[in-house]
Amino acid sequence: MAQVAIADLLRVIAAVPGWRERGSNGVRLVYDGSRLVLSTADRPDEVLARASTRGHATEAWELTMYATSLPGVRVWLSSLDGEQLVDVSPFWAGTPALVVFTASGGHMTFPVIDCPSAPARRRAFTGGADG
Numbered sequence: 001m002a003q004v005a006i007a008d009l010l011r012v013i014a015a016v017p018g019w020r021e022r023g024s025n026g027v028r029l030v031y032d033g034s035r036l037v038l039s040t041a042d043r044p045d046e047v048l049a050r051a052s053t054r055g056h057a058t059e060a061w062e063l064t065m066y067a068t069s070l071p072g073v074r075v076w077l078s079s080l081d082g083e084q085l086v087d088v089s090p091f092w093a094g095t096p097a098l099v100v101f102t103a104s105g106g107h108m109t110f111p112v113i114d115c116p117s118a119p120a121r122r123r124a125f126t127g128g129a130d131g
Contacts, residue, residue, distance in 0.1 A: 001058045001089035002031040006103060007082030008051035012038050013070050015049035026064040026113050029088065029099070033060050036088060040067075041113065055085055061117040063090050065099045069110040073101055080104050092118035 004012075015038060016027055026041025034057070037050045041064050077086060086103040090112065097115040101108045 001087050002036045002053050003055035003085045004051045006077045012049040027067045028064045030062045063115040064113040
């Protein structure tokens with residue numbers, strides 16, 4: 001789980017290029033234990049934005065989520081105090097793996113395209129296959 005200030009996560013989300021500039025619908029989030037780094041799935045080495053984490057630290061993780069999930073997150077977080085912390089984490093207890101945003105007692109959950117840090121059977125949306 002990465003804990004970042006809402007204002008910092010909103011800045012990271014704002015760095016996602018428009019759909020015409022992206023080569024895919026994938027947005028890559030990488031948490032290394034101290035920073036949350038954003039890139040696109042088609043250009044993983046090109047860092048678009050990063051945010052330092054605060055609070056609780058966990059193991060590193062990586063996931064690729066759908067960029068189309070981010071406008072809803074942006075609207076929700078914009079209604080909250082920017083200095084509050086938001087938890088961003090992968091969740092792979094079931095299939096598909098998910099990305100979860102949690103703040104102020106609420107949460108948003110979305111399926112991910114890929115989650116290399118998850119156990120092999122829990123990594124990506126399988127389209128109904130039992131993997």
